[in-house]
Amino acid sequence: MAPILEVRTLNRRFGGLKAVCDVSFTVAENQIKAVIGPNGAGKTTLFNLISGALPADSGQVVFREREIQECQPWQIARAGMARTYQNIKLFPGMTALENVMIGRHCRSRAGFAAGMLNLPRTWKEEREIREKSLELLELLEIADLAETEAVSLAFGQQRGVEFARALAAKPKLLLLDEPAAGLNMHETAEVARLIVKIRDLGITVLLVEHDMSLVMDISDEIVVLSFGQKIAEDVPTGIQQNPEVIKIYLGDGDDA
Amino acid sequence: MTPELFLQYIFAGLTYGIIYAIVAIGFNIIYNTTGIINFAQGEFVMLGGMIAISLQKLLPLPLAIGLAVLITMLVGALIEIVFIRWLDRPSVLRLIIITIGISILSREAALHIWGESVRALPYFVGNEISAVAIFGARISPQVLWVMGVCTVMVILLSLFFRYTLTGQKMQACSANRKAATLCGINTRNMVTLSFMLSAGIGALAGCVMSPITYTSYDGGTELAIKGFTVAIMGGLGNSMAAVAAGLLLGLIESFSISLMPLAYKDAIAISILLLILFVRPHGLFGRKDAASLKEF
Amino acid sequence: MKRYLPLFVLLVLVVLVQLATSWSGTTYYLTQLTMSAYYSLVIIGLCLLMGYTGQISLGHAGFFAIGGYVSALLTTHNLVAYQDQAWIALLVKFGCLVAGKDLYGGPLLVVQPWVACLAAVAVTVLIAFLIGGPVLKLKGHYLAMATLGFGTIIYRVVLANRLFGEADGISSVPPFHLLPGVTVSGGFGARISNYYIAWGLVLIFMILLINLIHSRVGRALRAIHGSEEAANAMGVNTARYKLNIFVLSAAVAALAGVFLTHYNGGIGPSEAGIMKSVRYVAIVAVGGMASIWGALSMGVILNFLSLRGVFGSYDDAVFGTILIVIMLFAPEGLLRLKLYSRWKKRRGVE
Numbered sequence: 001m002a003p004i005l006e007v008r009t010l011n012r013r014f015g016g017l018k019a020v021c022d023v024s025f026t027v028a029e030n031q032i033k034a035v036i037g038p039n040g041a042g043k044t045t046l047f048n049l050i051s052g053a054l055p056a057d058s059g060q061v062v063f064r065e066r067e068i069q070e071c072q073p074w075q076i077a078r079a080g081m082a083r084t085y086q087n088i089k090l091f092p093g094m095t096a097l098e099n100v101m102i103g104r105h106c107r108s109r110a111g112f113a114a115g116m117l118n119l120p121r122t123w124k125e126e127r128e129i130r131e132k133s134l135e136l137l138e139l140l141e142i143a144d145l146a147e148t149e150a151v152s153l154a155f156g157q158q159r160g161v162e163f164a165r166a167l168a169a170k171p172k173l174l175l176l177d178e179p180a181a182g183l184n185m186h187e188t189a190e191v192a193r194l195i196v197k198i199r200d201l202g203i204t205v206l207l208v209e210h211d212m213s214l215v216m217d218i219s220d221e222i223v224v225l226s227f228g229q230k231i232a233e234d235v236p237t238g239i240q241q242n243p244e245v246i247k248i249y250l251g252d253g254d255d256a
Numbered sequence: 257m258t259p260e261l262f263l264q265y266i267f268a269g270l271t272y273g274i275i276y277a278i279v280a281i282g283f284n285i286i287y288n289t290t291g292i293i294n295f296a297q298g299e300f301v302m303l304g305g306m307i308a309i310s311l312q313k314l315l316p317l318p319l320a321i322g323l324a325v326l327i328t329m330l331v332g333a334l335i336e337i338v339f340i341r342w343l344d345r346p347s348v349l350r351l352i353i354i355t356i357g358i359s360i361l362s363r364e365a366a367l368h369i370w371g372e373s374v375r376a377l378p379y380f381v382g383n384e385i386s387a388v389a390i391f392g393a394r395i396s397p398q399v400l401w402v403m404g405v406c407t408v409m410v411i412l413l414s415l416f417f418r419y420t421l422t423g424q425k426m427q428a429c430s431a432n433r434k435a436a437t438l439c440g441i442n443t444r445n446m447v448t449l450s451f452m453l454s455a456g457i458g459a460l461a462g463c464v465m466s467p468i469t470y471t472s473y474d475g476g477t478e479l480a481i482k483g484f485t486v487a488i489m490g491g492l493g494n495s496m497a498a499v500a501a502g503l504l505l506g507l508i509e510s511f512s513i514s515l516m517p518l519a520y521k522d523a524i525a526i527s528i529l530l531l532i533l534f535v536r537p538h539g540l541f542g543r544k545d546a547a548s549l550k551e552f
Numbered sequence: 553m554k555r556y557l558p559l560f561v562l563l564v565l566v567v568l569v570q571l572a573t574s575w576s577g578t579t580y581y582l583t584q585l586t587m588s589a590y591y592s593l594v595i596i597g598l599c600l601l602m603g604y605t606g607q608i609s610l611g612h613a614g615f616f617a618i619g620g621y622v623s624a625l626l627t628t629h630n631l632v633a634y635q636d637q638a639w640i641a642l643l644v645k646f647g648c649l650v651a652g653k654d655l656y657g658g659p660l661l662v663v664q665p666w667v668a669c670l671a672a673v674a675v676t677v678l679i680a681f682l683i684g685g686p687v688l689k690l691k692g693h694y695l696a697m698a699t700l701g702f703g704t705i706i707y708r709v710v711l712a713n714r715l716f717g718e719a720d721g722i723s724s725v726p727p728f729h730l731l732p733g734v735t736v737s738g739g740f741g742a743r744i745s746n747y748y749i750a751w752g753l754v755l756i757f758m759i760l761l762i763n764l765i766h767s768r769v770g771r772a773l774r775a776i777h778g779s780e781e782a783a784n785a786m787g788v789n790t791a792r793y794k795l796n797i798f799v800l801s802a803a804v805a806a807l808a809g810v811f812l813t814h815y816n817g818g819i820g821p822s823e824a825g826i827m828k829s830v831r832y833v834a835i836v837a838v839g840g841m842a843s844i845w846g847a848l849s850m851g852v853i854l855n856f857l858s859l860r861g862v863f864g865s866y867d868d869a870v871f872g873t874i875l876i877v878i879m880l881f882a883p884e885g886l887l888r889l890k891l892y893s894r895w896k897k898r899r900g901v902e
Contacts, residue, residue, distance in 0.1 A: 106787025360872030
């Protein structure tokens with residue numbers, strides 16, 4: 001079976017800095033794959049390249065056997081890739097429910113004319129969008145926050161809303177940018193459980209994360225980046241024993 | 257077209273061109289230090305001329321001009337202090353609208369102080385019919401004054417920015433404001449200084465061009481648009497390029513009279529502006545990353 | 553249904569005001585209120601553009617002028633000299649042209665107002681589509697200057713062209729028969745009916761807008777306003793939405809231009825000028841960038857006062873001052889002043 005995502009010799013530099021340097025890896029369908037590496041390794045840049053938020057200097061990104069590196073983010077979203085953000089980008093001035101409903105945008109159709117004239121055929125679609133969005137909020141156990149302004153919620157709850165929003169897009173591949181950042185141990189365990197549940201629903205997950213326990217617990221495979229380059233790609237046990245990986249995290253052991 | 261007429265067009269083009277360049281440099285100075293585009297830049301030019309015209313009834317001409325420039329510089333500083341200094345991380349949109357408002361208010365104030373009539377400073381040397389022959393073309397001495405004064409201003413400015421401590425401090429602000437603050441440079445004062453400097457050169461240009469182009473309360477807007485066009489042509493922030501671009505625009509406008517009705521002359525600058533913004537926003541001489549706007 | 557409640561209030565207000573002026577013999581106020589209604593249409597469209605997609609337009613008067621001038625030109629330009637040409641005969645056959653008598657009793661052949669109106673809006677939409685693409689790629693100052701430049705070009709073109717009447721503009725624009733019995737014109741007897749035509753147009757547009765805001769598209773627009781990057785990532789084609797709003801606001805401005813031109817019987821170059829564009833922006837800013845009700849109410853109040861001459865020779869200065877004061881102290885508009893939102897929070901209202 002072809003991999004759902006294939007990254008081929010992706011390159012991106014900012015001025016003199018090579019943020020992503022000849023990175024290649026694949027993600028198999030229904031897998032949980034993690035990208036780890038020290039700060040500044042280029043992980044978020046990599047995500048931005050894959051999701052189309054940033055253009056690559058060279059290389060290809062192949063998603064469901066289609067090359068997408070030239071595509072706009074909205075086209076990639078429609079093709080079935082959704083993402084969350086490290087710093088949470090919820091829409092201010094909108095409730096939690098409305099935020100999730102936006103996630104559904106690429107799966108619905110009512111346009112300008114239909115909207116302005118309030119045509120009956122849009123009522124059913126709106127109802128459906130609303131119901132599905134509420135279901136997702138229930139899945140994340142924050143349905144009672146539906147009518148609260150999203151940006152006024154607690155951090156952990158905002159993360160939940162962003163999750164729900166990404167899921168509303170019915171993605172085949174979900175990109176999670178540091179989903180456990182800023183969460184305590186208990187919340188992190190919740191997130192881990194949630195990610196596995198999502199994978200069991202048939203969605204492939206690619207995540208960037210610093211929390212090693214989360215990563216080692218749930219990942220099927222791990223890619224390690226350092227200074228923009230791929231150092232290793234292996235199952236968790238293999239990564240834990242990889243001397244290169246140990247070196248970049250813990251140093252040479254020579255500085256006493 | 258006779259060679260004399262050709263030369264006539266050239267001089268006209270260069271004269272207006274260098275004035276546009278001065279306005280553009282005024283834009284650049286403020287933009288470089290603060291990231292703001294000062295829509296009221298044209299009004300500085302207008303004010304310089306208007307104030308000088310009023311003063312020269314009481315004082316000898318050089319004194320009137322000097323005082324007018326000084327007063328306009330104070331107005332520039334006042335504008336910055338009253339409207340801009342105390343804003344807390346304002347958005348670009350907000351700043352644009354504020355400077356537009358300042359431009360309008362300055363115009364209306366000028367209207368109510370000096371009325372609608374069009375005025376002019378007396379010619380520095382001779383009068384409106386005196387002419388100097390240059391390679392057969394008859395050029396008013398005032399044209400030479402304009403070109404001379406503006407050229408001197410450009411030279412002095414580049415010396416200022418390169419060799420004086422204050423000039424270098426302003427350069428530091430423009431390169432990286434935060435870093436400049438960390439170096440102990442009082443960036444707030446640098447901002448005020450940039451407004452004063454822009455106001456000063458604008459005012460002087462306004463005085464020196466007044467006999468030829470006349471001064472009226474609403475002359476600032478058009479100059480601002482053309483000055484901005486020139487600034488963009490050279491790449492925002494690049495003052496040397498602005499000089500080249502200004503002369504270029506002046507020449508294009510001047511020769512356009514021989515190709516299309518006079519009434520369309522003013523539309524040329526705007527068309528060039530739109531063309532550049534659509535096709536090459538970083539200007540003819542700028543680099544691509546310069547097109548991303550600076551932070552205030 | 554409750555979203556339409558303010559509209560009912562507006563309708564009642566409109567009727568009440570008309571009855572009040574008739575009862576007190578002050579129906580001349582209706583003239584300014586009619587004109588204010590048309591200007592407010594432009595302002596509401598601009599509010600949509602500035603508030604929901606965050607694009608400033610300093611040249612919106614240009615679109616108003618295109619609409620007004622095109623319809624004025626078509627309904628006054630005598631084509632009788634070309635009446636032998638094939639395509640003119642074709643237009644006559646389709647009922648697009650109307651024959652009559654000019655001021656001196658000679659034969660007159662002009663475009664029928666309905667056709668002229670459609671043509672005016674179509675031209676505006678075309679131009680908006682053409683320049684919208686490149687303009688909306690610009691940001692901040694560049695966008696402001698590009699729109700300013702656009703407005704200025706329109707102004708220069710109508711000022712310089714004999715076809716558009718140069719500094720005098722176009723006058724003797726005929727009345728516009730919308731429907732049997734409903735005519736847009738400036739005659740004394742038609743004051744009340746024209747008042748209702750203008751406000752009818754405003755109400756229709758408000759209904760459409762309120763529907764839009766509450767629809768899927770409206771949600772997408774609010775998302776774009778909140779975070780363009782995230783909206784894009786969620787599948788919203790932000791570039792196309794921004795362009796559509798730009799064109800929509802241009803079309804509305806043009807329509808207002810057409811109607812006001814027929815109402816006034818003419819149009820002049822000042823309608824395309826910078827000061828008009830600045831005025832529109834000032835009013836949107838005061839009303840609150842994303843509040844169409846704020847834009848409408850401020851649009852009516854300020855235009856009415858201005859048209860009544862309350863500001864005297866300080867007219868432009870007033871709008872300039874409003875602009876500065878609002879931007880300095882209440883950039884979110886008067887309705888969103890920090891005090892107000894603090895009051896709302898304390899009362900637990902949200």
